[in-house]
Amino acid sequence: MWKETDEEILQQIPEKLLKWYDQNARILPWRENPQPYRVWVSEIMLQQTRVEAVKPYFERFLKALPTVEDLAQAPEEQLLKLWEGLGYYNRVRNLQRGARAVMAEHGGVIPASFEALKKLPGIGDYTAGAIGSIAFQIPVPAVDGNVLRVISRVLYRRDNILDAKVKRRIEGEIKEILPERTGDFNQSLMELGATVCLPNGAPKCNECPLQELCRAHLVGDEESLPVKTKAKKRKIEQRTVFLLVCDGKIALRKRPEKGLLAGLWELPSQEGMLGCAEAGKLLQTWGVRTLGELQKQTDAKHIFSHVEWHMTCWYVEAALDPDADVKELIWVSRKELDQDVALPAAFKTYRKVIEKIL
DNA sequence: AATTCGGGGAG
DNA sequence: CTCCCAGAATT
Numbered sequence: 001m002w003k004e005t006d007e008e009i010l011q012q013i014p015e016k017l018l019k020w021y022d023q024n025a026r027i028l029p030w031r032e033n034p035q036p037y038r039v040w041v042s043e044i045m046l047q048q049t050r051v052e053a054v055k056p057y058f059e060r061f062l063k064a065l066p067t068v069e070d071l072a073q074a075p076e077e078q079l080l081k082l083w084e085g086l087g088y089y090n091r092v093r094n095l096q097r098g099a100r101a102v103m104a105e106h107g108g109v110i111p112a113s114f115e116a117l118k119k120l121p122g123i124g125d126y127t128a129g130a131i132g133s134i135a136f137q138i139p140v141p142a143v144d145g146n147v148l149r150v151i152s153r154v155l156y157r158r159d160n161i162l163d164a165k166v167k168r169r170i171e172g173e174i175k176e177i178l179p180e181r182t183g184d185f186n187q188s189l190m191e192l193g194a195t196v197c198l199p200n201g202a203p204k205c206n207e208c209p210l211q212e213l214c215r216a217h218l219v220g221d222e223e224s225l226p227v228k229t230k231a232k233k234r235k236i237e238q239r240t241v242f243l244l245v246c247d248g249k250i251a252l253r254k255r256p257e258k259g260l261l262a263g264l265w266e267l268p269s270q271e272g273m274l275g276c277a278e279a280g281k282l283l284q285t286w287g288v289r290t291l292g293e294l295q296k297q298t299d300a301k302h303i304f305s306h307v308e309w310h311m312t313c314w315y316v317e318a319a320l321d322p323d324a325d326v327k328e329l330i331w332v333s334r335k336e337l338d339q340d341v342a343l344p345a346a347f348k349t350y351r352k353v354i355e356k357i358l
Numbered sequence: 359a360a361t362t363c364g365g366g367g368a369g
Numbered sequence: 370c371t372c373c374c375a376g377a378a379t380t
Binding site: 164 | 362365
């Protein structure tokens with residue numbers, strides 16, 4: 001079938017790739033000074049998140065919380081504010097749980113062991129491999145989506161890369177070819193995937209250091225790889241949201257501690273598309289009297305992985321009913337909104353309106 | 359093994 | 370629109 005075996009191809013990768021990496025590695029903030037804490041924070045931020053999106057968050061986060069101890073002691077509100085807009089908010093909660101574990105169980109020193117790293121909350125196979133190899137030069141693989149794509153193409157594997165068995169097999173194969181510079185090698189595989197061996201049928205094979213090794217390129221079938229099972233269809237939910245303004249403050253509500261956008265703040269809302277009359281009735285149950293007319297604001301759509309919100313929005317100047325004891329809503333000023341409250345990107349459409357009002 | 363966690367950029 | 374991204378935790 002093939003001229004060379006899988007092993008023969010794999011063994012040629014490290015030398016070629018490291019040579020390429022030395023010339024083509026991007027300059028990234030967390031690469032300049034790869035201390036364990038910096039690598040840890042960067043790897044958590046980079047989970048399912050692009051490099052360009054992470055850059056500004058990384059700088060700000062390290063400035064605010066320069067050490068593991070600072071992170072362990074930070075209030076959750078500060079963590080969420082630093083993570084605001086980055087998504088997957090449990091990452092930062094787990095990061096702090098990990099920091100607290102490091103303080104309590106490792107004397108404040110991040111452990112230089114793959115197994116110990118993997119026991120920390122939020123650190124799985126990939127992240128333990130990345131921190132271990134990059135920060136501690138431990139010879140362990142770090143197989144992410146980039147690596148799975150690169151290896152699938154080079155070896156022309158048509159396996160479903162979402163299958164855990166497929167990932168374990170590739171991890172084993174990478175382990176066998178790890179060179180001395182393990183951290184650089186792991187990064188070079190990811191770097192190739194991120195900058196050359198691009199997904200969605202857009203690989204730049206003419207720039208690729210593995211071109212002459214790559215079976216998929218030899219066959220001319222790079223674009224059909226990697227194979228992945230199809231994602232599930234999204235549900236669509238209609239919601240009515242409210243811009244309630246009272247004395248220069250806007251109403252917010254804290255989301256439940258579990259589930260989507262857990263523990264973040266949001267504009268108060270209600271399932272369904274409420275008309276003017278229904279909306280007014282709902283506001284009464286929140287202890288809010290309306291001073292003027294309810295006005296329609298721009299509708300918005302927000303897409304999550306498994307659900308899609310179609311939001312229609314009412315704006316009204318409100319007055320608080322002094323007799324009503326409603327704890328659901330809090331009223332925040334512009335300053336508090338900017339400094340203290342983490343509002344998910346789902347509401348960024350309304351952000352401009354809010355800024356104009358307050 | 360399947361689902362659920364965000365958000366943005368590219369085709 | 371669809372797909373993907375330096376994945377992990379939960380069910």
